[in-house]
Amino acid sequence: MTRDQLRLKIPAGVRDLLPGEALRKRSLENDFEKIFRVWGYQEVITPTFEYYDVLSVGRGAEEDAQLYKFIDRQGQILTLRPDMTTPIARLISSRMRDDRFPCRIFYMANGFSCEDPQAGRQREFYQSGIELVGDGSPFADAEVIAVAVEILKTSGLRNFKVSIGHVDILYGMIEKMGLPEAQKGRIKAEVSNKNYVGLQELLDEFNVPVEGKEKFMQVITTRGDRGIIEEALRLAGNDKTGAALKALSDVYDALEAYGITANVEIDLGVLRGLDYYTGVVFEGYSAYLGFPILGGGRYDNLMEQFGFKCPATGFALGMERLLLSLEKEGGEIGAVPEPDYLILYEPSKAAQAFKKARELRDKGKIVITQLSREDRDTEILGRAGNIVIF
Structure with a gap:
C-alpha cells in the first residue's frame, strides 16, 4: 500500500462515527448520565494512558498480552x-481516600485492547459505567445491577x-x-467461554471421578431463578460454594425488592475474565x-493493591455492542436534524444576518448562515425549508 493510499485508511479495530452514528451515541450517553446522576x-x-505497573494490576497473562x-x-x-x-481504583486510593464513603462514581470513556477485531469487538471502544465504592453489602451489588437494567431499558433495548x-x-x-491451583485458569477459561465440551475434556484430563465431574457440570450449566440455588447447594457440598450461593440468594432478594427480576436470571456459570473479581458478578x-x-x-x-483496602462493585457497558444490538433489534440510526433556518447573505449584510441568526438560536432553533453565491443558491432554494435572505 502506497503512502497516498494509506492516508485514506484507518488501522484495523478502530472506526469513524458519521454524524448520525455520533448523534445516537451521544444521545444515549446523555440519557445514561441523567440516570447515573439521579442515582x-x-x-x-482519568488519563487515557498510565504507567503499566498501574494498569496491569489484576490482569492475567492473556489480558496482559x-x-x-x-x-x-x-x-x-x-x-x-x-x-x-483499575484507573478509578488508583484514583480513589490516591486522591479520594479521605472522602465520605460509600462513594458513587460514573464515567464515559474510551478504552483500548489489542485483540482481533470483529463485530462488537474493537481495539478502541467506548464504555459507560459506574463504581460503587465502600459498601460490601448485597444491597450494593443489587444497586449496580438495578442501574444496569435501567440504562438498558432506557436505551430502548427490549430483549x-x-x-x-x-x-x-x-x-x-x-x-x-x-x-491444583495451576489448573484453575484453564478451567476458568472454558467456563467463561461456555465451552462445555472442552471443559469435560479438561476434567477427563485431570482424572476427575465421574460423579464429581457430573455434579460439577450440572452446577456450572444451571440457570434460572432462586429455585436453582437449593439444588446447587445439595450438589456442591462445600463451604466456599455454599457461602457464594447464599450471597447470590441475598442479592437476588434485593433485586426482587427493586422489582426487576423479570430481566434477571441466575447463571451459576457466569464468570468475568479479570482476576480481580471476588464475589457476585454479572453480564x-x-x-x-x-x-x-x-x-x-x-x-x-x-x-488494596494501591494501599487502600475498600470493598467495591461496578459495571461497564460497551457502547458499540449496545448500538449493534439496537440495530439488530430494528432501531434505525437517528437522522441528523435538518436546520430550522438557512440564512443567505451578501457580504455587506453580514451584520444583519448574524444578528438574526443569534435571535433565532436564542430561541433554540438550528440556524445555518451561508454566504450567498449565485452558482449554488438555486439548488439551495429548491431543497431548503425556512430561508432568510439578506
Missing part, C-alpha cells in the same frame, strides 16, 4: 487504559437479560475436586449477540 453518582475523568504498551522518553513503560475500573453468578461457585468446586446479554453488552461485579481486593 447519586458523580463523574470522574492485549495491553497497548509504549515507552516514554524517561524509559517508563506506559499503557493505554484497557478499562476504567435482554442480566445473568448473575458468583466467582466462588466455581472456585469452591475446583477446591472440592482437589485440583448483560441481548438476544442478538453471542457476547455480553455489559459486565461487572464485586472486586473487594483491587484497591
Whole structure:
C-alpha cells in the first residue's frame, strides 16, 4: 500500500462515527448520565494512558498480552487504559481516600485492547459505567445491577437479560475436586467461554471421578431463578460454594425488592475474565449477540493493591455492542436534524444576518448562515425549508 493510499485508511479495530452514528451515541450517553446522576453518582475523568505497573494490576497473562504498551522518553513503560475500573481504583486510593464513603462514581470513556477485531469487538471502544465504592453489602451489588437494567431499558433495548453468578461457585468446586491451583485458569477459561465440551475434556484430563465431574457440570450449566440455588447447594457440598450461593440468594432478594427480576436470571456459570473479581458478578446479554453488552461485579481486593483496602462493585457497558444490538433489534440510526433556518447573505449584510441568526438560536432553533453565491443558491432554494435572505 502506497503512502497516498494509506492516508485514506484507518488501522484495523478502530472506526469513524458519521454524524448520525455520533448523534445516537451521544444521545444515549446523555440519557445514561441523567440516570447515573439521579442515582447519586458523580463523574470522574482519568488519563487515557498510565504507567503499566498501574494498569496491569489484576490482569492475567492473556489480558496482559492485549495491553497497548509504549515507552516514554524517561524509559517508563506506559499503557493505554484497557478499562476504567483499575484507573478509578488508583484514583480513589490516591486522591479520594479521605472522602465520605460509600462513594458513587460514573464515567464515559474510551478504552483500548489489542485483540482481533470483529463485530462488537474493537481495539478502541467506548464504555459507560459506574463504581460503587465502600459498601460490601448485597444491597450494593443489587444497586449496580438495578442501574444496569435501567440504562438498558432506557436505551430502548427490549430483549435482554442480566445473568448473575458468583466467582466462588466455581472456585469452591475446583477446591472440592482437589485440583491444583495451576489448573484453575484453564478451567476458568472454558467456563467463561461456555465451552462445555472442552471443559469435560479438561476434567477427563485431570482424572476427575465421574460423579464429581457430573455434579460439577450440572452446577456450572444451571440457570434460572432462586429455585436453582437449593439444588446447587445439595450438589456442591462445600463451604466456599455454599457461602457464594447464599450471597447470590441475598442479592437476588434485593433485586426482587427493586422489582426487576423479570430481566434477571441466575447463571451459576457466569464468570468475568479479570482476576480481580471476588464475589457476585454479572453480564448483560441481548438476544442478538453471542457476547455480553455489559459486565461487572464485586472486586473487594483491587484497591488494596494501591494501599487502600475498600470493598467495591461496578459495571461497564460497551457502547458499540449496545448500538449493534439496537440495530439488530430494528432501531434505525437517528437522522441528523435538518436546520430550522438557512440564512443567505451578501457580504455587506453580514451584520444583519448574524444578528438574526443569534435571535433565532436564542430561541433554540438550528440556524445555518451561508454566504450567498449565485452558482449554488438555486439548488439551495429548491431543497431548503425556512430561508432568510439578506
